[in-house]
Amino acid sequence: MRLTKLGVFSSEDDMVKQLLSESQQDYLKIVLDLINEKKVARTKEIAHRKGVSMPSVTEAMQKLSQEDYVQYSAREFIELTPKGEEAAHRLTSKYAFLKHFLVDALGIKDEIADKDACKLEHYLDKSTLDRFILLYQFLTECPKSDKRTINLFKECIKAAEGDFLCDSDCKSCFISSNFPHRYGEKTVHTLLSKLKRGQKGRVIMLGPDSEIRLSLIDKGLLPGSEFHVEEIGGAGRPFVVQTDGCLIELDKAAAKMIEVAIEQPE
Amino acid sequence: MRLTKLGVFSSEDDMVKQLLSESQQDYLKIVLDLINEKKVARTKEIAHRKGVSMPSVTEAMQKLSQEDYVQYSAREFIELTPKGEEAAHRLTSKYAFLKHFLVDALGIKDEIADKDACKLEHYLDKSTLDRFILLYQFLTECPKSDKRTINLFKECIKAAEGDFLCDSDCKSCFISSNFPHRYGEKTVHTLLSKLKRGQKGRVIMLGPDSEIRLSLIDKGLLPGSEFHVEEIGGAGRPFVVQTDGCLIELDKAAAKMIEVAIEQPE
DNA sequence: TAATTTAGTTAGGCGCACCTAATTATCCAA
DNA sequence: TTGGATAATTAGGTGCGCCTAACTAAATTA
Numbered sequence: 001m002r003l004t005k006l007g008v009f010s011s012e013d014d015m016v017k018q019l020l021s022e023s024q025q026d027y028l029k030i031v032l033d034l035i036n037e038k039k040v041a042r043t044k045e046i047a048h049r050k051g052v053s054m055p056s057v058t059e060a061m062q063k064l065s066q067e068d069y070v071q072y073s074a075r076e077f078i079e080l081t082p083k084g085e086e087a088a089h090r091l092t093s094k095y096a097f098l099k100h101f102l103v104d105a106l107g108i109k110d111e112i113a114d115k116d117a118c119k120l121e122h123y124l125d126k127s128t129l130d131r132f133i134l135l136y137q138f139l140t141e142c143p144k145s146d147k148r149t150i151n152l153f154k155e156c157i158k159a160a161e162g163d164f165l166c167d168s169d170c171k172s173c174f175i176s177s178n179f180p181h182r183y184g185e186k187t188v189h190t191l192l193s194k195l196k197r198g199q200k201g202r203v204i205m206l207g208p209d210s211e212i213r214l215s216l217i218d219k220g221l222l223p224g225s226e227f228h229v230e231e232i233g234g235a236g237r238p239f240v241v242q243t244d245g246c247l248i249e250l251d252k253a254a255a256k257m258i259e260v261a262i263e264q265p266e
Numbered sequence: 267m268r269l270t271k272l273g274v275f276s277s278e279d280d281m282v283k284q285l286l287s288e289s290q291q292d293y294l295k296i297v298l299d300l301i302n303e304k305k306v307a308r309t310k311e312i313a314h315r316k317g318v319s320m321p322s323v324t325e326a327m328q329k330l331s332q333e334d335y336v337q338y339s340a341r342e343f344i345e346l347t348p349k350g351e352e353a354a355h356r357l358t359s360k361y362a363f364l365k366h367f368l369v370d371a372l373g374i375k376d377e378i379a380d381k382d383a384c385k386l387e388h389y390l391d392k393s394t395l396d397r398f399i400l401l402y403q404f405l406t407e408c409p410k411s412d413k414r415t416i417n418l419f420k421e422c423i424k425a426a427e428g429d430f431l432c433d434s435d436c437k438s439c440f441i442s443s444n445f446p447h448r449y450g451e452k453t454v455h456t457l458l459s460k461l462k463r464g465q466k467g468r469v470i471m472l473g474p475d476s477e478i479r480l481s482l483i484d485k486g487l488l489p490g491s492e493f494h495v496e497e498i499g500g501a502g503r504p505f506v507v508q509t510d511g512c513l514i515e516l517d518k519a520a521a522k523m524i525e526v527a528i529e530q531p532e
Numbered sequence: 533t534a535a536t537t538t539a540g541t542t543a544g545g546c547g548c549a550c551c552t553a554a555t556t557a558t559c560c561a562a
Numbered sequence: 563t564t565g566g567a568t569a570a571t572t573a574g575g576t577g578c579g580c581c582t583a584a585c586t587a588a589a590t591t592a
Contacts, residue, residue, distance in 0.1 A: 220359035
């Protein structure tokens with residue numbers, strides 16, 4: 001949470017990241033895109049793509065040219081210096097990968113993936129990015145029991161989008177028929193709806209109903225959340241649980257979709 | 267990439283997100299934390315946790331109290347209003363999940379996970395967060411062939427960290443012995459090191475050497491990148507490939523670690 | 533080639549999230 | 563109970579990234 005402006009940089013690139021603001025990074029990417037697409041980058045087009053006014057672009061280009069990222073003099077074509085080209089390319093390739101990951105592996109909608117990839121690209125640590133790459137490779141390329149893992153995951157997504165077409169041999173995860181699935185070990189898994197007043201628990205999984213899942217995200221009850229049952233629901237009254245000092249109301253349908261771990265069976 | 271300040275909000279919460287700046291969101295989370303930990307939130311402690319000066323906190327609290335997120339009057343205890351509590355809790359629970367995901371599923375180092383989770387929490391779209399939850403559930407909870415998927419993935423991470431302890435029955439993914447692994451279909455998969463000058467290709471996977479992978483991230487050659495071979499390496503000279511209008515140099519060791527897809531075998 | 537349109541720039545401002553320095557309120561201990 | 567330490571606030575200032583309005587240069591076209 002704390003952000004110190006200075007820090008230890010593991011490589012030159014991290015320094016670049018620190019030296020260029022998010023906005024400046026966006027300008028560089030846009031300039032690179034334009035040069036690749038249309039051979040030249042012009043103020044008006046940059047302004048349009050970034051959704052800002054032309055004077056903002058002029059100002060930004062002046063600053064970037066001072067730092068030797070772009071070659072700029074008034075009313076001339078804007079070009080990238082080698083330094084700028086390198087930075088822009090690095091950013092673009094991260095962005096492209098992340099968008100790919102979000103769209104191909106997670107099935108995020110295109111416009112949202114665009115927006116999120118752009119943010120991730122600015123903020124994700126290199127080591128995290130590396131793990132995303134490994135994960136992506138694992139999901140898409142791991143040839144396992146004839147089926148790539150990604151297909152399994154896609155089935156899960158499909159099921160979890162309210163498309164309950166799960167065939168009987170699909171034993172995997174949180175798909176309706178056998179949810180919740182894991183019992184035993186040290187803790188016992190059950191559904192939140194089965195708890196009694198006063199019991200403490202921890203959310204393990206959210207069930208397959210997409211709408212309910214999103215509402216739980218809103219309410220702030222996610223996998224990993226620890227809570228305490230304040231009121232059990234019934235006859236039109238909601239369940240009330242406490243996490244983090246906050247009370248959350250859940251209707252029965254939602255409570256039935258939350259797999260929880262509890263310490264002791266009573 | 268473009269960010270319009272206004273937009274269509276799918277729920278009230280998205281509005282909250284828009285109305286509170288990133289910094290303000292951080293303040294709310296910190297205040298909630300402090301109240302839960304120490305019963306009271308005080309200017310000095312908030313300043314300390316956020317890494318800012320006390321006047322900054324005062325100013326922020328004044329603004330937040332105008333918007334009815336905190337109850338604040340000069341020199342009195344800072345409390346959250348119900349509105350603020352709700353917002354803070356939502357943020358905190360997202361953050362907690364994301365950190366969990368990064369640490370438990372991806373094996374990111376704690377401090378880095380902290381930093382990245384905090385950023386993700388601010389920027390990820392709700393639908394993306396939902397997919398991260400599904401992915402987390404898939405990885406950690408999907409009981410598949412006796413082993414949870416996460417363990418498979420962890421083996422991959424281990425192997426991909428230079429810890430080549432891969433046993434023979436591990437057919438999974440990018441682990442040394444059988445990398446690259448996928449041939450056939452419409453494109454042919456091979457290693458970048460085997461390409462000839464002028465060939466075009468697309469990066470499919472990066473190999474198991476962690477150091478090389480990080481250097482490729484730096485250089486901007488990631489899964490999905492399309493490129494064109496400019497120079498083939500040999501006798502001390504590097505491979506040169508072109509992506510995105512930029513030239514990238516690779517030594518032979520790196521070129522051998524990049525699985526690529528090409529259109530036609532010659 | 534002069535008139536008009538369009539592109540780009542300068543000038544001047546604004547809000548945000550910070551800062552330091554100076555001031556004031558509060559608490560505690562002698 | 564009072565004086566000093568500590569906490570909190572006000573006052574005033576900075577940089578960044580954006581804006582509008584006004585101006586200038588370049589391109590088009592009648």
